[in-house]
Amino acid sequence: MQEAKILIIDDDPDISEAMTVVLESKNYQVSIARNSREGMDRIQDDKPDLIILDVMMDTPQEGFTMGRQLQENPETKDIPVLMVTAVKEKTGLDFKAEAGDDTWLPVDDFIDKPVKPQVLLEKVAKLLSKSK
Amino acid sequence: MEEVLEQASLARRAHWLVKLRWLAIAFLVGAVFVARRIFNIHLHEQALYILAGVILVYNAMLYVALRRTDRHTTEQMGTTLNRILFLQSSADLFFLTAILYFSGGIENPFSFYFMFHMIISSTLLSRVQSYMQATMAVVLFGLLLLLDYQGVITHYPLRGFAPEGLHTDGRFVLGYWFVFTTTVYLVVYLATSIVAQLRKQQARYRNANEQLQQKDLIKNEYVLRVTHDIKSHLAAIKSCLDVVGAGMLGPLNEKQAEFVERANHRAEKCMKFISSLLRLTRMRMTGHFDRTCFPFKNLLYDSFAAIEDRAVSKNITATYEIDPVIDQVCGSEVLLEDTLTNLLSNAVKYTPNGGTVTLRAKDQKHEVLVEISDTGIGIPPEEIGDVFNEFYRASNARETVRDGTGLGLSMAKEVVERHGGRIWIESSPDGTTFFLTIPKDSAVS
Numbered sequence: 001m002q003e004a005k006i007l008i009i010d011d012d013p014d015i016s017e018a019m020t021v022v023l024e025s026k027n028y029q030v031s032i033a034r035n036s037r038e039g040m041d042r043i044q045d046d047k048p049d050l051i052i053l054d055v056m057m058d059t060p061q062e063g064f065t066m067g068r069q070l071q072e073n074p075e076t077k078d079i080p081v082l083m084v085t086a087v088k089e090k091t092g093l094d095f096k097a098e099a100g101d102d103t104w105l106p107v108d109d110f111i112d113k114p115v116k117p118q119v120l121l122e123k124v125a126k127l128l129s130k131s132k
Numbered sequence: 133m134e135e136v137l138e139q140a141s142l143a144r145r146a147h148w149l150v151k152l153r154w155l156a157i158a159f160l161v162g163a164v165f166v167a168r169r170i171f172n173i174h175l176h177e178q179a180l181y182i183l184a185g186v187i188l189v190y191n192a193m194l195y196v197a198l199r200r201t202d203r204h205t206t207e208q209m210g211t212t213l214n215r216i217l218f219l220q221s222s223a224d225l226f227f228l229t230a231i232l233y234f235s236g237g238i239e240n241p242f243s244f245y246f247m248f249h250m251i252i253s254s255t256l257l258s259r260v261q262s263y264m265q266a267t268m269a270v271v272l273f274g275l276l277l278l279l280d281y282q283g284v285i286t287h288y289p290l291r292g293f294a295p296e297g298l299h300t301d302g303r304f305v306l307g308y309w310f311v312f313t314t315t316v317y318l319v320v321y322l323a324t325s326i327v328a329q330l331r332k333q334q335a336r337y338r339n340a341n342e343q344l345q346q347k348d349l350i351k352n353e354y355v356l357r358v359t360h361d362i363k364s365h366l367a368a369i370k371s372c373l374d375v376v377g378a379g380m381l382g383p384l385n386e387k388q389a390e391f392v393e394r395a396n397h398r399a400e401k402c403m404k405f406i407s408s409l410l411r412l413t414r415m416r417m418t419g420h421f422d423r424t425c426f427p428f429k430n431l432l433y434d435s436f437a438a439i440e441d442r443a444v445s446k447n448i449t450a451t452y453e454i455d456p457v458i459d460q461v462c463g464s465e466v467l468l469e470d471t472l473t474n475l476l477s478n479a480v481k482y483t484p485n486g487g488t489v490t491l492r493a494k495d496q497k498h499e500v501l502v503e504i505s506d507t508g509i510g511i512p513p514e515e516i517g518d519v520f521n522e523f524y525r526a527s528n529a530r531e532t533v534r535d536g537t538g539l540g541l542s543m544a545k546e547v548v549e550r551h552g553g554r555i556w557i558e559s560s561p562d563g564t565t566f567f568l569t570i571p572k573d574s575a576v577s
Contacts, residue, residue, distance in 0.1 A: 012364065018371035025380045114370035114403070117378045 004128050005029045005046065009039035009066070010054035010084065015113065019052065022117040023124065036066040043076060050128055053107065055085040067107045080127040083110035142213045145256050146198050149220060153191045160184050160231065167293075174291035179234040187227055194220060214257070221253045221265050229272040236290030237280045238299045238308055243273065246312070247319050254323030266320045270313045277305050355413045363406045370399045401535060408539045412522070415546055421464040428461035428468075428500055428570070429454060432493050435472035443480050443489055450480070452491040458500055462573045463551045471544045475504045475566050478540060481533055482564075483508035498572055499553065505565040516557055520545045544568075 006028045010016040013034075020030045031048070033039035035057050043051070051070070055063035063083060070076045108130075109123055164180045167173040194216070201212055228249065232240050246269050253265040279285045280299045289296055298304055375381060377392040384392065415421065436452050443450035461468075472491075479489045487507035494501045511519060515526045523538040530536075548555040553569040 012368055014368035015371045018368075018375045021375045021380050022378075113364070113367035114374065117374050117380065 003027045003029055004049040005031070006050045006052060006124065007031050007033060007039065007042055007048035008052045009033045009036060009057075009063075010052070011035055011057040012054070015054075015084075015115075019115060019120060022115075022120055025117075026121060026125075028124070036062050036069075039066065040069075043070075043079075047076075048079060049131070050124060051079055051081045052124075053081050053083050055083060078131065080109075080131045081107040082123055082127055083107040084113055084115060085110060142217070142256070143198070143201070146213055146217055146220075149217070149252065149256075150191055150195050150198065153187065153194075153224075157184050157187050157191065160187075164235075171292070173293045174289070175236070176234045176288045179288075180231065183227065183231055183234065190223065214261075217256050218261055218265075221249060221257065222268060224249055225265065225269050225272055229276055232273075233276055233280075233285070234288050236288060236294060237276055238305060239290045239294035243312065246273065246316060250316055250319045251323050254320050255327050259324045259328070262320050262324050263317075266316045269316050270309075273312060274309055277309050281305050349417070352413050352417045355409065356417070359406050359410045359413070363403070363410065366399055366403050366406065370396065370403065373399060405537045405539070408537055408543060412539060412543050412546060415550065419550065421467055421550065423463055424465060425460050425462040425573075426465045427459060428572075429456070429458045429493075431461075431465060431469050432458070432472065432491065432502070435469055435476055436491050438473045439476045439480050439489075442477065446480060446483070447485045448480060448483055449488040450490075451488070452493075454491070454493045455495045457495045458493055459495075460572065461500060461570055463570065464547070467547045468551070468570065471547045471568075472502065472504075474540045475544060475568075479504055479506035479508060479564070479566075482506065482529060487563075496569075499569045500572065502568045502570065503565055505563060507563040510561045510564050511557065511559040513559070516559060519557070520555075 254262045483506045492503040522542045525538045555568040
């Protein structure tokens with residue numbers, strides 16, 4: 001079986017490359033986009049099996065906007081999205097106000113930066129197995 | 133903002149004037165009665181009672197009018213109120229003159245009461261308006277004296293109180309009016325000057341206060357931005373170190389692994405510090421936290437469990453006495469648990485091997501009282517007031533545990549107070565007890 005294709009959308013090259021190393025250790029095929037526009041192009045060229053999405057890029061909520069776009073688009077709504085953020089849910093951005101209700105998030109799961117290699121691998125494996 | 137405040141205080145003073153006037157009416161009726169019936173002074177009782185009645189009606193009308201303006205909070209309200217106040221003062225001067233007319237004119241020492249009007253006008257009206265009031269008083273009283281002197285109006289003497297014929301003594305009348313006039317203007321001059329000074333000072337205080345709040349906001353925003361920036365760099369540093377440390381870029385020898393681990397450890401510490409600072413600043417700025425109702429007892433057990441291992445490893449006896457009736461508390465579960473865990477781990481941290489740490493919780497009707505006691509190093513008495521300040525660490529705490537953020541207690545205070553509770557300390561060289569009260573249904577402040 002071909003290993004899963006993962007697209008990282010994050011404007012921080014150090015973090016995205018560190019995540020690449022972690023993911024490549026499990027033989028995932030990783031590609032990187034620096035912002036949501038580049039990410040969208042990449043998705044159209046070659047649909048990934050999973051997207052890792054940063055919240056704050058050029059604008060503080062770029063990740064949210066993109067997450068919602070992905071969810072609304074029938075072509076991409078099946079791709080699991082793992083959101084990465086340096087801002088903790090409980091104390092940081094108001095996810096609730098953003099979402100309009102308690103549970104709604106435009107992504108499937110999220111983790112805090114810095115991402116622990118083990119945690120990242122576990123979450124990725126879980127999301128991929130769910131979407132199969 | 134300032135406009136509204138001014139309006140509110142104007143409205144308050146207008147109401148106060150109406151209240152004073154009720155008293156004045158009662159005083160007038162009382163004075164007439166006493167003068168006539170007890171001192172047997174001859175005065176035109178009937179006219180004075182009628183006047184009291186007229187003032188009563190006029191005051192009642194004012195009361196209604198003010199009530200109505202209270203409901204409007206438009207911009208014109210300020211000018212309307214000012215106009216009402218000006219008319220009120222003018223009417224009051226007229227009424228006082230009328231009262232004096234029916235009770236002896238120059239013979240009646242109650243003409244001193246004009247000064248009250250002058251002082252009140254000076255505090256309520258503008259400087260120009262106050263001088264207009266003064267002029268009005270001088271003219272009205274002057275007219276009364278003049279017409280009385282010339283015999284154009286009927287003179288109602290205060291027989292039995294003052295010698296007769298004062299009002300026809302030209303020199304006396306003129307002198308009296310001169311002194312009256314100068315006094316009126318002087319009173320207005322002095323009163324308006326004092327009031328102007330006070331208002332200036334008030335404005336200065338308000339200004340300074342606004343500036344302080346502004347500066348505090350800027351400071352908080354600044355801290356937020358800086359910490360945020362630092363945090364994203366730290367996250368990158370840690371991500372890279374984690375990859376190396378996990379051997380994903382090839383195996384490390386023992387020394388390499390150790391140093392990567394050390395770097396990682398420090399980055400972790402820094403990250404924690406930054407996170408606390410972010411959380412504290414954000415809470416200060418927004419005052420916002422998620423509020424739910426949850427069983428407080430469980431939170432107490434959880435916080436205790438979080439530090440139990442650390443206590444055991446230091447050979448510290450950790451115990452708890454938790455009142456079993458403690459039930460639901462409404463507030464931020466995360467923040468409260470963080471706070472309690474933090475205080476408990478402080479207790480463990482600053483207690484020497486073999487000591488004890490105790491968590492007590494008592495149900496007290498509307499609130500829960502939590503006590504966290506240790507047999508630790510204590511807080512020097514002169515520093516107890518400071519330990520809740522950001523970045524402050526007690527001198528002996530710094531000696532005992534080198535790294536600490538100095539944010540824990542200031543966060544604890546912020547959290548407890550945001551929940552409407554209190555936090556305080558009792559400490560001796562033998563140990564410290566933290567007390568905190570958490571209202572069961574805290575109003576979010």
